[in-house]
Amino acid sequence: xxxxxxxxxxxxxxxxxxxxxxxxxxxxxxxxxxxxxxxxxxxxxxxxxxxxxxxxxxxxxxxxxxxxxxxxxxxxxxxxxxxxxxxxxxxxxxxxxxxxxxxxxxxxxxxxxxxxxxxxxxxxxxxxxxxxxxxxxxxxxxxxxxxxxxxxxxxxxxxxxxxxxxxxxxxxxxxxxxxxxxxxxxxxxxxxxxxxxxxxxxxxxxxxxxxxxxxxxxxxx
Amino acid sequence: xxxxxxxxxxxxxxxxxxxxxxxxxxxxxxxxxxxxxxxxxxxxxxxxxxxxxxxxxxxxxxxxxxxxxxxxxxxxxxxxxxxxxxxxxxxxxxxxxxxxxxxxxxxxxxxxxxxxxxxxxxxxxxxxxxxxxxxxxxxxxxxxxxxxxxxxxxxxxxxxxxxxxxxxxxxxxxxxxxxxxxxxxxxxxxxxxxxxxxxxxxxxxxxxxxxxxxxxxxxxxxxxxxxxxxxxxxxxxxxxxxxxxxxxxxxxxxxx
Numbered sequence: 001x002x003x004x005x006x007x008x009x010x011x012x013x014x015x016x017x018x019x020x021x022x023x024x025x026x027x028x029x030x031x032x033x034x035x036x037x038x039x040x041x042x043x044x045x046x047x048x049x050x051x052x053x054x055x056x057x058x059x060x061x062x063x064x065x066x067x068x069x070x071x072x073x074x075x076x077x078x079x080x081x082x083x084x085x086x087x088x089x090x091x092x093x094x095x096x097x098x099x100x101x102x103x104x105x106x107x108x109x110x111x112x113x114x115x116x117x118x119x120x121x122x123x124x125x126x127x128x129x130x131x132x133x134x135x136x137x138x139x140x141x142x143x144x145x146x147x148x149x150x151x152x153x154x155x156x157x158x159x160x161x162x163x164x165x166x167x168x169x170x171x172x173x174x175x176x177x178x179x180x181x182x183x184x185x186x187x188x189x190x191x192x193x194x195x196x197x198x199x200x201x202x203x204x205x206x207x208x209x210x211x212x213x214x215x216x217x218x219x220x221x
Numbered sequence: 222x223x224x225x226x227x228x229x230x231x232x233x234x235x236x237x238x239x240x241x242x243x244x245x246x247x248x249x250x251x252x253x254x255x256x257x258x259x260x261x262x263x264x265x266x267x268x269x270x271x272x273x274x275x276x277x278x279x280x281x282x283x284x285x286x287x288x289x290x291x292x293x294x295x296x297x298x299x300x301x302x303x304x305x306x307x308x309x310x311x312x313x314x315x316x317x318x319x320x321x322x323x324x325x326x327x328x329x330x331x332x333x334x335x336x337x338x339x340x341x342x343x344x345x346x347x348x349x350x351x352x353x354x355x356x357x358x359x360x361x362x363x364x365x366x367x368x369x370x371x372x373x374x375x376x377x378x379x380x381x382x383x384x385x386x387x388x389x390x391x392x393x394x395x396x397x398x399x400x401x402x403x404x405x406x407x408x409x410x411x412x413x414x415x416x417x418x419x420x421x422x423x424x425x426x427x428x429x430x431x432x433x434x435x436x437x438x439x440x441x442x443x444x445x446x447x448x449x450x451x452x453x454x455x456x457x458x459x460x461x462x463x464x465x466x467x468x469x470x471x472x473x474x475x476x477x
Contacts, residue, residue, distance in 0.1 A: 164362055
């Protein structure tokens with residue numbers, strides 16, 4: 001357990017000291033959301049209608065773009081070989097790295113989402129559900145993204161490849177997260193959507209590390 | 222039988238015998254199916270003649286789904302039993318399945334225009350078939366993204382298995398949207414609701430498409446094996462090509 005905790009804290013310290021990892025993801029998130037009013041016009045009714053979708057899609061894209069620092073740096077300098085040789089199971093290593101990725105990407109995105117919700121004229125009554133959905137759904141984004149990041153280690157164009165691989169996997173959290181907000185706006189219950197979102201995350205929790213660890217072993221062969 | 226066919230040379234001999242018969246059978250069944258469905262089957266009481274698009278659209282959809290499950294099974298066999306031809310089968314099936322998905326989407330769009338008045342709607346089934354198309358593209362992209370072909374094959378196998386687990390989840394989550402596409406009318410609890418005069422040519426077309434898929438699959442697998450032989454010949458000379466399975470593997474270069 002201690003090596004895994006050590007890995008988790010090491011990842012957090014690295015992203016803090018290398019500076020700007022959290023800031024870059026947040027900055028992209030905010031910019032991506034801000035582009036939509038320029039694109040579709042500033043009318044509050046229109047923006048409020050699509051606001052949840054804008055925020056979720058921007059969160060997905062910010063998550064995809066930050067996936068390359070999950071395994072690539074360790075793979076390039078040989079650290080991943082040492083991690084694989086350690087007694088800790090590779091699946092739990094993936095879990096630890098995914099958790100660190102979530103803390104540095106998903107959690108800040110969730111924290112800043114109320115501000116962006118106001119910017120896109122989302123009805124304030126929907127903001128708690130938006131935050132809760134992001135809180136439940138972003139761990140799934142980190143875990144599913146870990147699969148794609150591990151699969152594309154050593155590929156020729158890893159960035160684009162990861163996006164192509166991961167976006168079909170990201171559709172269920174997107175659908176349920178935005179569905180929850182729309183349910184609140186239509187004054188129906190959002191509970192079912194949030195429960196299904198939680199189900200996706202819980203489903204990804206054991207299975208994504210299995211797949212990602214298998215992919216890491218293939219990459220290290 | 223699978224283990225007997227694991228030897229590439231034996232597979233080439235067996236498939237070489239089967240291939241012309243398979244091609245003839247698929248041409249025959251497709252010919253029969255096309256004549257029956259396009260000329261002989263009665264027009265639908267509601268849709269008139271444009272129901273005949275169904276005879277291309279539905280079999281393509283079956284092949285699209287079946288193709289992905291074939292890739293998933295081949296990937297499982299490749300990863301678990303390390304069957305030498307399994308990942309060749311998966312990689313050969315991928316473009317065929319993707320093409321059938323594209324045909325399904327295109328014919329569905331052509332059918333939707335007169336029937337629903339729209340080229341495209343974001344309903345559950347259309348959306349999940351579109352996502353299936355991108356799963357195919359992702360698989361093909363991943364397999365071709367590595368300089369080392371065997372690494373690409375193994376990564377692709379893993380991705381196919383992840384995708385096949387995700388496919389029901391995508392279908393289920395997309396079903397939360399309103400659906401305009403008609404619900405199942407063949408494999409359902411109360412028995413088929415489609416009339417027998419349209420069901421029979423549909424089944425014949427499905428069988429013809431399946432034979433066509435198999436024929437193209439075997440053709441692509443044989444081509445892939447011949448390509449490997451040709452590459453071994455050009456790299457290591459005639460001795461290696463005679464038994465290319467024992468040819469020394471290329472040194473694995475780890476890209477920086």
